[in-house]
């Protein structure tokens with residue numbers, strides 16, 4: 085039996101269409117209306133599970149307006165479910181505004197748990213640190229992204245990010261610039277899908293691995309970065325980074341790295357990897 089006048093917040097799969105609970109399927113089949121981020125994507129899920137409930141669209145750009153419509157549905161005694169394209173609504177996805185609005189009007193909000201990319205990735209990462217900070221998406225522009233990374237720098241727990249494939253390399257370059265090259269990074273790619281890959285290494289190792297295989301740069305990513313305490317010694321200082329950048333303006337890469345090593349006493353290999361990353365990113369043009 086479904087609750088009357090309730091909003092069900094239903095987690096859906098992050099890839100494999102079978103990763104959905106029996107309870108979620110039951111609710112999606114029985115509610116009056118399902119609000120979906122993209123009705124076509126949810127239609128695909130519904131078809132796979134023979135669900136024919138009416139879908140309406142609720143996304144980032146219409147959430148406030150559609151929230152009123154859903155409120156009116158609940159007012160008239162209907163039940164509504166909320167889903168997004170993948171995973172748990174409201175987690176780097178639309179949903180929070182709707183839930184806030186419905187809650188303010190005193191209706192029941194019932195979460196139906198299920199897939200979430202960050203938790204799925206963490207569960208298979210082998211990271212033993214029991215603490216983590218889920219950040220979601222970093223800013224898309226490098227300046228703002230670095231600023232966000234700098235703010236996170238003192239955090240000692242594992243940092244979890246979502247990232248798009250076309251920004252994965254530049255994001256790791258920014259991480260190396262801010263944190264040095266030696267923090268551990270675990271990448272979980274295409275979870276629950278055909279090309280699911282979980283790969284772990286230092287930032288510089290993972291960067292080289294990704295760069296060496298363009299196939300690994302495709303798909304959806306969760307990045308799990310070790311916290312501050314494991315990397316203090318191996319961090320490249322701001323001064324060394326600055327020196328390297330100045331020398332790269334004037335000298336070939338190897339010479340710039342050699343001189344920076346002599347001037348700053350930093351680890352040569354780390355500086356070399358950073359120089360390579362900078363070159364790949366188009367520096368100094």
Ligand code: SAM
Pocket residue numbers: 098099168170171172173174175176177199200201202245246247248272273274275276277304305306
């Ligand atoms: N609400 C979702 C959740 O609960 O995880 C997240 C939605 S967010 C718009 C989409 C991002 O989640 C992707 O860009 C990627 O970073 C991550 N993601 C989603 N599915 C994934 C998968 N199958 N494998 C790895 N990362 C995934």
